Amino acid sequence: MGLFNLFRRTKTFKHGVHPMAHKEQTAHLAIKRLPFAPKMVIPLAQHIGAPAVPLVKPGQEVVRGEPIAEAGGFVSVPMHAPVTGIVRSIDHLVPTAAGPKTPAIIIDTYEASTQEVLYGLEQDLEQLPREALISAVQASGMVGLGGAAFPSHVKLLPPEGKVIETLIINGCECEPYLTCDHRVMLEQTDKLLAGIRTIMRATGAKRAIIGVEDNKLDAVNAIRAKLPEGSEISCEAVETKYPQGAEKMLIKSLLNKEVPSGGLPVDIGVAVYNVGTMAQLGELIPQSRGLIERVVTVSGPGVCRPGNYLVPIGTPLRFLMEQAGSSSDANEVIVGGPMMGMTVASLDVPVTKGVSGVVVFEKENEDQKDRPVYPCIKCGACLDACPINLNPSMLGQLASVRQYEVMESDYHLNDCFECGCCSYVCPSNIPLTQYFRIAKALNRETKASAAA
Amino acid sequence: MSALPNQQETVTLDTFMRGLWEENPVFVMLLGLCPVLAVTNSTMNAIAMGLATLFVLVASSTLVSLLRKMIPKQVRIATYIIIIATFVTIVDYVIQAISLDLYNALGAFIQLIVVNCVILGRAEAYASKQKVGAAIVNAVGMGVGFTIALLCLGTVRELLGAGTILGFQIFSNNFEPWVVMILPPGGFFVLGAWLLLFEYLKQRKEQKLLAAEGATANGS
Amino acid sequence: MSSAEKVQAHLQPQTPSFAMLRTLGGVAMLSGLLVVLAFQFTKPIIEENKRIAIEKAVSHVIPGVVSKKDFLLSAEGLFPADGDKTAKGEKIYAAYGANGELKGIALEAAATGYQDVIRILYGYNQDCQCVTGIKILKMAETPGLGDKIAFDPDFLKNFEALDARLNGQKSGLENAIVTVKHGSKREQWQIDSISGATISSKAIGRMINESGQRMFPLIIKHLDALRIGQKG
């Protein structure tokens, strides 16, 4: 129903939704360091791929920045100690935000330990060959900070016969409430550009485009100010719309190209990185350090002191919440943004590499109220919202009669990337995205058991 | 369809009654719907059509049953159709002789009895395997069942649609007829409504049965 | 024969085609016989029924008719219906009184009404040059609305003496026959429609006008032949 979209000018993609941004709570707050929590929990599987393999034993002393686990394969990254302290145990059942309990290294922080990182070597990037750069990225333990936590070095190595021509740097931050990327772009512009240059060299990409939603024009201006005339790096404003930050959408907006169904950006010569990832790389690689902290937005109506905090990886949420303070009505804590993130079942889960924000809601939040679920009234709102152009209404109806295979074979279930736009707009309040997750999982199970 | 496909059936009351309810060609087997819907806009048409079908059904079943040993398998359908067509032609002329008005009201549907699935179905599934006696009784049962179904529709549609039955005024003079009932949609709706009613009754009976079973199970 | 049968049986042991032919042929003979018997038996009755039906219809549209004779009429001429098979034309029924005098002509006409084609028989009187009555032969108009054209007395009154005078050249009607809105009939050549069934009423007007424009001049042309029709 884009009656008004006829007049839009900024680059964008079709469909999507416009949730209230709620970014004013934290957008103006500079990144602040958080003190160390007394106990740190570093899960070994914080990323997509094989878990890391511990290098330390209980009782061993570790120094902030020291590797404590090594990569468990190519699609895996090492872990580094976020604090100076002593390894208390390697627990096997630590809850994580994602749900399943995983093994983790538990470190007791030494009181009064310094925030300074004492570990690492200066290295001259200009001298390093491509392969060395890639292994340097892996050694830094870097994974995508945009949320998916995919090991960054893997994306640097395109498969046989494919080349990366364009690098897209994702500064959209389309989720409501979150402002960490915004602050990174404003405060760490130099590191960001350094990171981009490194990665361009590692991939051989000829140009890089930083895509930023047009509600963060100050960030665009800050970046453009640092870019020399005729630079191969450019910065573009794109329409503020969810899920502008999803890589397929951003590619469409910036390059007007589509990633083939079932394919990857590299199939059309593109690699996408989050701005936070780039800024961290820009800081870590020259000193061959590891990723031990990240910027996390703590926001939402249930938080007393919202802000953008530099949080050591492994800090338990409980500690974070104590530092930021929560209101008495707070009843729901979401890790990630409110559109794609997950409610945590326990405040004992740690902040991991993929956590970009913690949003706390209160009971009886206006757009939160429990509503009855009606049957699908075929209003088509979900079709107009789905950025992939799927038919969520049909998928939902099929799911409710359990025709999961038909969903996949006839209605492109597997192209759904669970952005939640459809459930967001559905006036019948049907948990569509949830249905699709379940359907995908069941289909995978069916296939696995068929193969077995 | 038939409970006893190949063995010879002894003629019982059930041979006859089956067609009325359990295997009612219209309500249960949904066969021959076209004439059922097309000619039931009045009771008179329904009766005439029912009787005509009954006649063809009985006559062709009889003949098929008589000839059943002589008809080779390959040409059986062709033979049945010729037999049925013969009787239909006869009925057609007889009705023309009886009343042209009736003939005009029923239109092509008398001749279309030829393709009525009930008749061919009976010939194929029953008469070709049974002795003449059984075949006749069964055919009469089916024919009567068919006629009853026609009447079920015909009376409702004529009563609501014109306020009459067999042309006699039933309601007061001022009754406003529901014209839709004698129009095509009315035919679909009335048959649909009958089926809904039967289904509802059936489900209620099943529920009661289940409840009763549950009670006895609990009791013991 | 029997050897042929054996060969056949040998080739196709399960299906002797002779048996097939025998059965089919036998059944066909039997059915042919039955049908012919039925046909022979009912034919006179049916023809009688049909004759009565037509006569009833003709006498309905032409008062006082005693006998009738069928003709085919077209621009090429007037032919007796049961004569020359090659003659082409529209069937008309010339109606005669007790003394053999021509009482009027009955014609058929058709046009699309509200639902389907309406077919009527109507009477034409050559002396007053007017329509003297209509009878609906076939229609599918809505019961209670369009089907009033068959029996609504006010509507049928229109056709008791509907003006259908020919023009000076005798090539068509002086005044086209038209159906007008209910309650606005002013002239003798107008048909007052049934309120709420304008479409069906208009169809009647249209078909009479169309048929009349074509046929009435021809009838007048062949009037003499028609007058002697019964005697000759």
Added chain:
Amino acid sequence: MDPNSLTFIFLNAALINNFVLALFLGLCPFLGVSAKKETAWNMGLATMFVMLVSSISAYGINWILVKFDIEFLRLICYIAVIASAVQLVEMAVKKFSPSLFRALGIFLPLITTNCAILGLALFQTFREYDFLQSLAFSTGAGVGFTIALMLMAGLREKLELAKLPSVSQGAAMSLMLAGLLSLAFMGFAGLGGSHA
């Protein structure tokens, strides 16, 4: 429009007096084969095809019957000749276009002895259509049948996903749907007649 014009005959057979929805002809295949759009479409094609074949054969037979004055054998001849004509054409199709045969094949025997087909032949005889009119009539009837079948199939597929009350599943529902379609088709009444 002239009631004998080809266009009117076509429109009349396809929409106004739709074989299924207004004349109640061919209900068995209509109810039996309208569960899926794809089968409905193939069935529609097959029916159009058989209608054309039988219309032509009926026209031919009737000519012969009238010539020899043996109209009382009409019914028997129609049914026999239509069935064999379809059989022959079916064999030809099988030979010359196996893919078409695969699409239509299974439906052809079902349709041959069905009242829509015989009804078509009888109506065209009663109405004394000439050859071209018969063709217009049979294509109209076939198109109308296909339209009705496709609409029904679309609705039934849609209802597959609905939470129907337990009593209204099955045949009753199909009949009610047909009734609704028939109600909607009443809007076409008189289409093409001149009402000015």
Added chain:
Amino acid sequence: MSKKQKKVVEIRTSRHLKKAISVEQIMRNVVYALLPVCAWSVYQFGISALALILVTTLTCILTESLFCRLSGRPNSVGDYSVVITALLLALTLPPGFPLWMAVVAGFIAIGLGKSLFGGLGFNVMNPALVGRAFVQAAFPVAITTWTPGFVTGRFVEFIPSTLAIPFMSPANTDVWVRQHALDGFTGATPLALQKFEHVTVSTVDLLTGTVAGSVGETSALLIFVCGLYLAFRKMMDWRIPAAIFFGVAVISWPLYLMNSAIYPSPLFMLFSGGLMLGAMFMATDMVVSPMTTRGVLLYGLVIGVLTVLIRLFGGLTEGVMYAILVANALSPLIASVTQPRIYGEQKQEAES
């Protein structure tokens, strides 16, 4: 798990935000949008119209409750959709329609049009129009009996046919019309006048609604404005009426140019009869319309074109209702040929 947490932490899956608009809200707003139309109709036709609206509302609500109980579903009257059905049904009936027939229409609308298929969201055709089409076929005389508006005493006296005894024929209104109507007013609708007499009512009258017709169809302007309210609140798909108007114009314009003595102007077509009400409120019933942009446009076009064809070349003077019903039946087919190309789907795949 540690139970030290003081607060209950709720676990939900993502999309923790919700657009603040629900089915119940949409339906309620449609009812609001219909209220001015109802008010105008009561002003124009008096207590007969009011009684009609109340009777259909009551009937529909009772029928819905009855069928919910019979089929063991929770009572769904609270979602207001049944009220929309009832109001729209009343608005499409002639002002003097006998109340007992309105009860029949309401019962059929909900029973046959909606509950039989499982209630809200599952029906295949517009329930209000199913109800109306049924009574149109059942009582063709009553539903084509029009009475004029603005008669004196309309607020104290019923139109005589309104109060017919159940199952009995309504009184003839001819005499009543002659006594009450302004000079020369027969109660013929603009469409009937146009079709049979080639008298074209002025567009201003059509816009303001000072003409005969169904209870709620007379004022095209008011209906349009009320519809716009819904469109702007995004509770109604503006593309459907737009496509309908386009379809109507595209067919009637050339005809008008060819012979303006017989064929009315596109403006007349747009503003007369039930087109505005149908396009704004009935064709837009989302349950029975397609969902994709192309689908919706095609659907609207079909309605527009069919409406004009039925009006000009069919037996009826009015075609909107049947056009919408036929388009409802077509909409699954339209939907299946207008599935959008999904993001990243390969071209050749789309073609094959």
